[in-house]
Amino acid sequence: MTSDHNPTTNSGLSAVAKLASAAFKRHSTYDDETSALWKHRSPNSCSEADYLFHYARLAANAHNTQPWLFGRVADAYVIKPDPARRTPVVDPDDHHLYCSLGCATENLLLAANAAGKAASVAFNAEGDGEIQVRLSSEPTANDPLFDAIIDRQCTRSDYSGQPVAxxxxxxxxxxxxxxxxxxxxxxxxxxxxxxxxxxxxxxxxxxxxxxxxxxxxxxxxxxxxxxxxxxxxxxxxxxxxxxxxxxxxxxxxxxxxxxxxxxxxxxxxxxxxxxxxxxxxxxxxxxxxxxxxxxxxxxxxxxxxxxxxxxxxxxxxxxxxxxxxxxxxxxxxxxxxxxxxxxxxxxxxxxxxxxxxxxxxx
Ligand SMILES: Cc1cc2nc3c(=O)[nH]c(=O)nc-3n(C[C@H](O)[C@H](O)[C@H](O)COP(=O)(O)O)c2cc1C
The missing domain is CATH 3.40.109.10 (NADH Oxidase)
Structure with missing residues (x-):
């Protein structure tokens, strides 16, 4: 309730209310942003690259550093490391970084399949290395895992203890x-x-x-x-x-x-x-x-x-x-x-x- 509605509110309480309301607004903005992010995107609503990279970025990645760069080179979509986003203490050999690129690759492949494109993957080990994904119009089955991309999360809470059937x-x-x-x-x-x-x-x-x-x-x-x-x-x-x-x-x-x-x-x-x-x-x-x-x-x-x-x-x-x-x-x-x-x-x-x-x- 604002002081307009409650003229008797003293200034201390009003300040607290304003702070709480600002904090709430910030939190709701966060929720709005994540709701907008974790959504399916139609391949017809944007460029093919935007569509594929949207899904690739939703992959799991260490510390959520998002250590990837995406682009198109000749006939291939390319996923390569972003060296500025390394975590050299916990990950001195870049193991987690390349695993994270693998996670992004898998999402990109699933998104390509969902858009009716078959995809093949190659790794070019030169320099920092890059993953190349080439699409073709050969018939491909839609993998149900695609649907789960927007719901997957790392859930860092206590679990229920219930065994998995x-x-x-x-x-x-x-x-x-x-x-x-x-x-x-x-x-x-x-x-x-x-x-x-x-x-x-x-x-x-x-x-x-x-x-x-x-x-x-x-x-x-x-x-x-x-x-x-x-x-x-x-x-x-x-x-x-x-x-x-x-x-x-x-x-x-x-x-x-x-x-x-x-x-x-x-x-x-x-x-x-x-x-x-x-x-x-x-x-x-x-x-x-x-x-x-x-x-x-x-x-x-x-x-x-x-x-x-x-x-x-x-x-x-x-x-x-x-x-x-x-x-x-x-x-x-x-x-x-x-x-x-x-x-x-x-x-x-x-x-x-x-x-x-x-x-x-x-
Ligand atoms: C290679 C790799 C290592 C990770 N290591 C940890 C870890 O040790 N502890 C942890 O809580 N999460 C770990 N994560 C999960 C990430 O922190 C998580 O994917 C990221 O914060 C984004 O959150 P989301 O997956 O829920 O979208 C790891 C993820 C990857 C791909």
Whole structure:
């Protein structure tokens, strides 16, 4: 209620009301923006490139850095890394970056198919590398995973603990993987507890590393205004955290972001999940990381269609010592566990933002 309607409101209360109303407006703008973003786009409503890149940008990507550049070169649509959006501390070999490009590629392929175009993918390893997608008008089947692109999200909340029915579990664990990749799905509680130990140890190592915390903090968006200003990064409510003004966020984050509190949260999240999915590559190179990203994106979309939520817990694949321990626990020899994902049932969380397509072009 404004002071116009309530002339007795004292000026202090009025100021608070104004602040609350401004905060509400900012929040509703955030929601308006995400509602407008996470929508299907008709291939007839814009250029083919805009249509394809819209879907590509909705893919999962590490820290929501959106580390991609899109363009058209000769007869191919091209997805290549944006080196300005690397995260060298958590991802020194660009593993997550290329996996993220794989996620975007998969969405682009699904969108091409939905528009009636078959698509083929090639990786040009020269320089920073680029993914080339060529379309043809050969008949192609519309993949139902396309429909889930606008609903998929990484849901970083506690889950319900409800087990996934066997038939749905098989739908996920039997998903075909691209050549050189494997998916391991674990629902056995004692094994999950062993993996949880690794998650917690790796989490403690990361939170104890000021360089890791500094890099992570630079991608945190503590309030709607900050998130809307950059349209990237990790918006606090998407991780179940309250919004804070920037002047308060630094000191509060330093106090509450401790290994103890984060480990407690991780343990709750893992124990309330129905299972873990681990994506593995035969070879440690960019081509395999792109394939692994494509496999994850398809898994995430299939889970979404089945009403199953998921989120990454990548701590043990990000810290070398624990990645080796995880590989030993899984019995996968020298192969690389690319991601660790938990899945189960939960309500949706607020959606994340993406930058406009025109800012993503090279
Ligand atoms: C390679 C890769 C690594 C990721 N690692 C993590 C992670 O360790 N923890 C996490 O909570 N989310 C992780 N994510 C999820 C991203 O943070 C998420 O995709 C991004 O914030 C956008 O949110 P959305 O997927 O809900 O749209 C990862 C995603 C990718 C593709």
């Amino acid at each position: 066997d038939a749905h579990l098989r739908r996920l664990s039997d998903m075909p993987q691209l050549s050189g990749c494997e998916l391991i799905v674990i629902t056995d509680q004692p094994v999950i507890e062993q993996i949880l130990e690794l998650i917690l140890s790796a989490n403690s190592a990361q939170i104890g590393d000021p360089a890791f915390v500094g890099e992570l903090t630079s991608w945190l968006r503590f309030n709607a205004a900050s998130a809307l200003a950059t349209r990237d990064g990790l918006y606090a409510p998407c991780s179940g955290n309250p919004t804070l003004p920037n002047w308060l966020a630094g000191p509060v984050f330093k106090t509450v972001f401790t290994a103890k509190s984060e480990n407690k949260k991780c343990a709750r999240q893992v124990r309330s999940s129905s299972g873990l999915a681990i994506f593995v590559s035969d070879k440690c190179d960019r081509e395999h990381w792109i394939s692994s990203g494509r496999n994850y994106q398809r898994f995430a979309l299939q889970a979404t269609l089945l009403g199953i939520k998921h989120a990454f817990l990548n701590q043990p694949v990000e810290v070398l010592q624990f990645r080796k321990a995880l590989a030993a626990l899984l019995g996968i020899g020298d192969r690389r566990p690319d991601f660790l994902v938990r899945f189960g049932y939960a309500e949706p969380m607020p959606r994340s933002l993406r930058r406009p397509v025109k800012q993503l072009l090279f």
